[in-house]
Amino acid sequence: MESSDTLQRRGLMFILSSPSGAGKTTISRMLLDADGEICLSVSVTTRPMRPGEIDGKDYIFVDQQAFDQMVEDDHFLEWASVFGHCYGTPKAQVKAGLREGQDFLFDIDWQGTQQLYQKLETDVVRVFLLPPSIDELRRRLTGRGTDSSDVIQARMDRARGEISHWDGYDYVVVNDDIQLCFAKVREILHAERMKRARQTGLIGFVRGLMRD
Ligand SMILES: Nc1ncnc2c1ncn2[C@@H]1O[C@H](COP(=O)(O)OP(=O)(O)OP(=O)(O)O)[C@@H](O)[C@H]1O
Ligand SMILES: Nc1nc2c(ncn2[C@@H]2O[C@H](COP(=O)(O)O)[C@@H](O)[C@H]2O)c(=O)[nH]1
Numbered sequence: 001m002e003s004s005d006t007l008q009r010r011g012l013m014f015i016l017s018s019p020s021g022a023g024k025t026t027i028s029r030m031l032l033d034a035d036g037e038i039c040l041s042v043s044v045t046t047r048p049m050r051p052g053e054i055d056g057k058d059y060i061f062v063d064q065q066a067f068d069q070m071v072e073d074d075h076f077l078e079w080a081s082v083f084g085h086c087y088g089t090p091k092a093q094v095k096a097g098l099r100e101g102q103d104f105l106f107d108i109d110w111q112g113t114q115q116l117y118q119k120l121e122t123d124v125v126r127v128f129l130l131p132p133s134i135d136e137l138r139r140r141l142t143g144r145g146t147d148s149s150d151v152i153q154a155r156m157d158r159a160r161g162e163i164s165h166w167d168g169y170d171y172v173v174v175n176d177d178i179q180l181c182f183a184k185v186r187e188i189l190h191a192e193r194m195k196r197a198r199q200t201g202l203i204g205f206v207r208g209l210m211r212d
Contacts, residue, residue, distance in 0.1 A: 020158070
């Protein structure tokens with residue numbers, strides 16, 4: 001009989017969204033370091049690479065023509081235009097991985113979240129991070145040191161609009177203390193993995209228990 005530790009389950013799609021600068025990339029990296037069972041869905045983007053980013057690891061960086069071709073070829077599970085650049089989630093890796101029980105982490109915006117939820121509702125877990133205040137959000141965007149003041153202002157201008165989508169998420173966590181926020185996000189992931197509906201091997205296991 002299969003043991004309770006090796007039960008099969010379908011992978012889940014763990015989405016982290018937030019207004020720009022609230023900390024989803026930071027929390028994503030912490031989660032990927034700490035959890036051996038989840039991998040990042042690496043998005044394709046037309047935005048320029050930031051210092052320290054690695055092509056193929058943080059994003060797949062392409063030009064607009066290549067992105068348009070990918071859209072035409074039905075390469076994406078979802079895609080959206082954010083801050084004047086295109087971002088998309090490649091389809092192939094995720095669909096095959098979910099069947100094998102692989103969990104995926106998505107650092108995507110509310111538009112992508114809605115599209116993934118419409119397509120794969122039962123696999124999707126939606127987590128929205130909020131900054132503790134608008135002033136702190138600006139401090140974080142400025143402190144990150146990766147964007148010009150114009151880009152920072154554009155992201156601040158969109159922040160309230162993005163926050164207005166908070167009610168389209170299953171969980172909302174305020175990212176004030178980073179360790180506390182990380183612990184909460186990790187608890188959500190752990191609990192979601194245990195959901196009965198995801199544990200495809202559970203029926204056989206329970207039947208075995210009842211037979212023995
Ligand atoms: N809880 C926190 N306390 C203080 N600083 C934080 C906290 N969380 C993240 N930061 C810092 O805030 C900055 C923005 O964080 P991060 O890049 O993770 O945001 P993001 O939501 O991924 O933004 P974007 O959508 O623009 O990629 C970084 O410099 C990060 O180190
Ligand atoms: N809908 C999608 N949104 C995405 C994807 N990859 C990233 N994003 C979101 O874009 C903004 C800006 O990101 P940045 O790295 O340029 O600061 C942020 O909200 C990301 O979550 C994607 O594949 N689809």
